[in-house]
Amino acid sequence: MxxxxxxxxxxxxxxxxxxxxxxxxxxxxxxxxxxxxxxxxxxxxPLYVMLVTSVKPMSEIRLGNLLGLPMHFTLDAWSAAWRSACTGLDCNGIRVGFWNSVRIVAPSTVLSIMVGAVNGYALSFWRPRGAGPLFGVLLVGAFIPIQVMVYPLVHVLASVHLFSSLPGIVLIHTIFGMPVMTLLFRNYYASIPQELFKAARIDGGSFWRIFFQLMLPMSTPIIVVALIMQVTNIWNDFVLGLVFAGTKNLPMTVQLNNIINTTTGERLYNVNMAATILTSMVPLAVYFISGRWFVRGIASGAVKG
CATH class of the missing domain: 1.20.5 (Single alpha-helices involved in coiled-coils or other helix-helix interfaces)
Structure with missing residues (x-):
């Protein structure tokens, strides 16, 4: 009861x-x-081991206690990795690669997102002649291995005097990012009701006016998704930066490889670990800061269509 x-x-x-x-x-x-x-x-x-090793002096690292906390905490390895670590014959630290990566990532990300947004908008609403086969070609381009196209691209860029230059590596990243960006934006715009586009067309909206005044303000979620993807992919790139950037524009990942594989003198494991963490800080920060926006953008139609 x-x-x-x-x-x-x-x-x-x-x-x-x-x-x-x-x-x-x-x-x-x-x-x-x-x-x-x-x-x-x-x-x-692994992250714990890297952090602990980077704040230990070499005298403690030689003892072999990999998981032990440092007895003498020091940030000298971080300072050396940033300012004075040797990448071959150059001993200016990994900061050179950091600023090279910034100069590569910023324009490459903006250009690839802009091109992908325009392509996705055009393929979703305007349907030009041959839009279906063009979209198929772009999808195929997203799955072709980079190594297959390296040799032809070297010849093409060399013929137009862009090989081993900053504009050349920016152009390469824009080209390789265009298929995925087009796919993302095309699927996102395909989830938007056609009535909005038709109403804008009836009001006399042109191609670019509808794009900038109607579609682009509605694209914040997918732009955030594309931004996260491009920043992390371009920042973590090694092969394209090594081949196309040139010795004066080597990105941070290539500089990290040079620091770790430098065999002159003693191998400084604490400096190597500090340089590795410094290289990965930008992608980690992007994910930690924008992670919820990434999930929200995916849920808003990034994989629809």
Missing amino acids: NTLDSTLKGGVPHRTRARRRHSAFSPARLGIYAFLLTAAAFFLL
């Missing part, structure tokens, strides 16, 4: 509450927690 009264009054029976408390510690839930903790440890352990 008490159970029936509590149920009729909107309360939860005692047995139901007890069952809910026990379900929080069910074997299935404990297994999920164990898997998540194991996966987190698997991915965080």
Whole structure:
């Protein structure tokens, strides 16, 4: 009777509450927690080793206690990695590669997103002649390995005097980013009701006016997704930067490889770890700061169509 009264009054029976408390510690839930903790440890352990090693002096690192906390905390390795680490014969640190990467990433990201947005807008609403085959070609281009096209692109850029230059590597990243960006924006615009576009056309809107005044203000979620993807992909690139950037514009990833593989003198593991963390800080910061915007953009239609 008490159970029936509590149920009729909107309360939860005692047995139901007890069952809910026990379900929080069910074997299935404990297994999920164990898997998540194991996966987190698997991915965080290398980061822990890198951080701990980067703040140890070499005298402690030689003792071989890889997981031990530093007995003498020091940031000398970080300063050396940024200012004086040797990338071959040049000993100006990884900061040279950092600013080279900034000069490469900024224009490459903006141009590839702009081209992808215009292509996606045109393929979604205006349907020019041959739009279907063109979209298919762009999709195929997104899955062709980079290594297959390196040799022809070297000849093409050399013929127009853009090989081993900053404009050349920016153009390369724009070309390789265009298929994925077109796919993202085309699918996003395809999820927008056609009635908005038709109403703008009836009001006399032109191609560019509709794009800038109607479509672009609605594209913030997908622009954030594209921004995160392009910044991380271009920043982490190694092959294209090594081949097309030239010795004066080598990105941070190439400079990191040169620091780690420099064999002159003693191998400084703390400096190598500090340089590795410095190289990965920009993509990590982008994900941590914009992660929720990335999920929101995906949920807003980035994979629809």
